[in-house]
Amino acid sequence: MKRIGIIGSGAIGAAIARLAVAADYDVLIANSRGPKSLVDLVAELGPRAQAGDVQEAVAFSDIPVLAVPLAAYANLPVAALTGRTILSTGNYYPSRDGRIAQLDSLEATTAEYEQTLLPETRIVKAFNNIVAHHIPLLAASEPRTALPIAGDDADAKVAAASMVQDLGFDAVDAGTLAESWTFEPESGAYTAIYASSRNGFSEDYLADQGAPLSADRLRELLAASHRPDVAARQF
Numbered sequence: 001m002k003r004i005g006i007i008g009s010g011a012i013g014a015a016i017a018r019l020a021v022a023a024d025y026d027v028l029i030a031n032s033r034g035p036k037s038l039v040d041l042v043a044e045l046g047p048r049a050q051a052g053d054v055q056e057a058v059a060f061s062d063i064p065v066l067a068v069p070l071a072a073y074a075n076l077p078v079a080a081l082t083g084r085t086i087l088s089t090g091n092y093y094p095s096r097d098g099r100i101a102q103l104d105s106l107e108a109t110t111a112e113y114e115q116t117l118l119p120e121t122r123i124v125k126a127f128n129n130i131v132a133h134h135i136p137l138l139a140a141s142e143p144r145t146a147l148p149i150a151g152d153d154a155d156a157k158v159a160a161a162s163m164v165q166d167l168g169f170d171a172v173d174a175g176t177l178a179e180s181w182t183f184e185p186e187s188g189a190y191t192a193i194y195a196s197s198r199n200g201f202s203e204d205y206l207a208d209q210g211a212p213l214s215a216d217r218l219r220e221l222l223a224a225s226h227r228p229d230v231a232a233r234q235f
């Protein structure tokens with residue numbers, strides 16, 4: 001039986017949960033407010049889903065999914081996560097997360113920074129470069145849509161890639177955590193690459209229906225990506 005524990009029940013956590021139940025995973029989802037706040041989402045997800053607390057979500061699956069703002073990483077149960085592979089969807093938005101010197105200075109990518117907050121884990125970065133709105137529209141698309149993944153541990157990356165594949169996307173190896181800037185916000189391989197119309201997406205992204213993006217095209221975009229000026233980020 002495949003299982004997935006998801007921490008964060010917002011736009012990304014809920015989108016991944018929907019993919020997971022559709023892919024015959026059992027899902028345990030947690031948030032900051034507790035299981036009672038998840039009654040409606042669990043009812044929508046159906047009998048394969050349950051709500052729990054963060055500890056239960058960590059314990060539920062081999063690879064817990066983190067779909068929380070960066071500020072939450074410092075409050076996660078470090079002991080329970082020790083030695084674990086984590087799929088992290090996090091991005092750095094200074095307006096939400098506050099200014100973080102290591103990120104503004106480019107000393108670290110967001111994924112490297114997360115790894116310093118959870119040092120005894122194997123972080124794999126995925127699902128951070130696609131808007132939640134596009135996730136159900138492009139899951140199991142024909143042709144398949146590719147997502148980049150990055151990590152420093154080869155086995156962890158293989159395991160996370162397998163989960164990404166199960167959830168309906170091809171996984172393209174985008175290298176190490178240090179190299180994951182290639183698909184951070186404002187880079188050349190960020191959300192607009194999945195738009196059916198880049199202009200339409202920038203005007204009203206919720207109206208955009210998305211367009212499949214092949215693994216080969218994603219590799220080209222990653223190779224041509226530019227490192228954003230994070231210190232200048234205004235959102």
Ligand SMILES: NC(=O)c1ccc[n+]([C@@H]2O[C@H](COP(=O)([O-])OP(=O)(O)OC[C@H]3O[C@@H](n4cnc5c(N)ncnc54)[C@H](OP(=O)(O)O)[C@@H]3O)[C@@H](O)[C@H]2O)c1
Binds near residue numbers: 013033054075092
């Ligand atoms: N939205 C997108 O399109 C998108 C795309 C790519 C990447 N991302 C990134 O993915 C991450 C999640 O984004 P999102 O849009 O899903 O955020 P969101 O809609 O704001 O949801 C955040 C979730 O995190 C939970 N949370 C916050 N602090 C927590 C804690 N200490 N313990 C447990 N749960 C906690 C919240 O709990 P409550 O519900 O109880 O408040 C909420 O369920 C962020 O880093 C974001 O930058 C987002």
